[in-house]
Amino acid sequence: MARKTIKRLETDLKNVEFLYKQELEENKRLKNLVTGKDVIAQSEYDLLLKDYKHMKDMRDNYKILYDNLRVRYDALKNSTVINNQTIKNSRGAGRKAFNNAGIIKRIYELYIQGNSLKEIADILNGSEIKTKRGGNWSKSSIRFILLNRKNVENEFINEDIYNRTVKLLNDRKKK
Template identity: 85%
Template sequence: MARKTIKRLETDLKNMEFLYKQELEENKRLRNLLEGKNVIAQSEYDLLLKDYEHMKDMRDNYKILYDNLRIRYDGLKDSTVINNQTIKNSRGAGRKAFDSSDVIKRIYELYIQGNSLKEIANTLNGSEIKTKRGGTWSKSSVRFILLNYKNVENEFIDEDTYNITVKLLNDRKKK
């Protein structure tokens, strides 16, 4: 199953609420028909009734899917903690999260300005900034930060900056 972000779940919930409002409108139209208001042909009534049932089934199925995804997300949310806390995966293993948003933003800025991975590592080491394990920076550790989508999810950087960086990394790799 595809992974979904909270923003995607919230969007899906809004879509589900929209479907629910449509269902209420259909219900209102059907009630009017039953009461003899806005009388239409039997075939149109049957078609409206079929559409109403279809929307109701679709909304019910969507609600079940959303509830299952929400339960899964809530279970993950409790075990994923930032601010240098242990992040647990499904097997219970964990690692320290690098959470210095200032350093992460600086790495992205330096790379977008045209600095190479090695130059960024040298800059960070020259500033005596340590990695999450307290070591020195290398090209691969800088690259790991640049390609880590969790920086977007944790709102250290915006998605546009991330996409620009990934495109630059791919373009520079081809040269």
């Protein structure tokens, strides 16, 4: 069976709950048939009974899938920090944190002084300062550093500078 995301599975569960309500209605109809209140052909009765069993099986299977996926999702959600630099999940994936305090402080200073993300990237590239992976700076890499709360936690900058920067980013984005 194809992999499903939590959101997709939750949507499917809502659909299954709708089917469950229909199942209850079908169950009432079947009970009326058994008690003789409504009379229908045997073939129609067999078809209704088959649909009822199919809906019940499908709902049960979705609930099992959802429960299993929820357990896996909760385990992945609790990611760990390794060497205080790389945030990894259970597969070992994660983004490397840039940890040069001097460069990080300079990026914040340049942004607070009024430079755009592109201008800061150009300044760093012009100074031949490379990213963690040895590449050139881009607007998105500058933005990632400016919005990275780990810079406060690692004491590269203080809380006030971080908050001013986030406010400036939001204000400039609106223009």
